[in-house]
Amino acid sequence: MKYRIRAHHGMCFSFFQGKGYSGEFTENMWKMKERLAQNPEVVLLCRTDDVCAHCPNNHQGVCESVEKVADYDRQVLSLCGLKENDVLRWRDFEALVQQHILAAGRRESVCGGCEWNELCK
Numbered sequence: 001m002k003y004r005i006r007a008h009h010g011m012c013f014s015f016f017q018g019k020g021y022s023g024e025f026t027e028n029m030w031k032m033k034e035r036l037a038q039n040p041e042v043v044l045l046c047r048t049d050d051v052c053a054h055c056p057n058n059h060q061g062v063c064e065s066v067e068k069v070a071d072y073d074r075q076v077l078s079l080c081g082l083k084e085n086d087v088l089r090w091r092d093f094e095a096l097v098q099q100h101i102l103a104a105g106r107r108e109s110v111c112g113g114c115e116w117n118e119l120c121k
């Protein structure tokens with residue numbers, strides 16, 4: 001099974017604490033965390049993914065903050081030396097995000113404008 005993951009969600013999973021946009025969204029996040037813990041292949045996207053699929057802000061496949069979140073995705077890919085539609089193992093992607101963004105202190109420069117920013121400090 002290959003999961004569809006938009007690139008900035010590579011950061012969100014590191015900080016997820018059970019809070020989210022709706023009960024359905026949060027339940028799906030826990031399920032996705034379990035699935036990703038099995039280290040499946042993921043295809044990296046700058047559009048709606050398997051997380052967005054259960055989000056109330058997803059309107060017929062388009063996030064209501066489409067420009068803002070696609071910019072987060074593009075920044076994550078660029079900082080990690082990746083491109084859209086790259087396929088890799090989840091843990092390899094997670095390690096790149098950790099190395100190039102989180103441990104490097106770059107997270108807030110990417111997504112500091114997100115409404116969940118305070119949870120990720």
Ligand code: SF4
Pocket residue numbers: 048049051052055056057058062063064065069
């Ligand atoms: S807010 Fe947008 S990018 Fe975030 S999970 Fe919902 S639809 Fe996806």
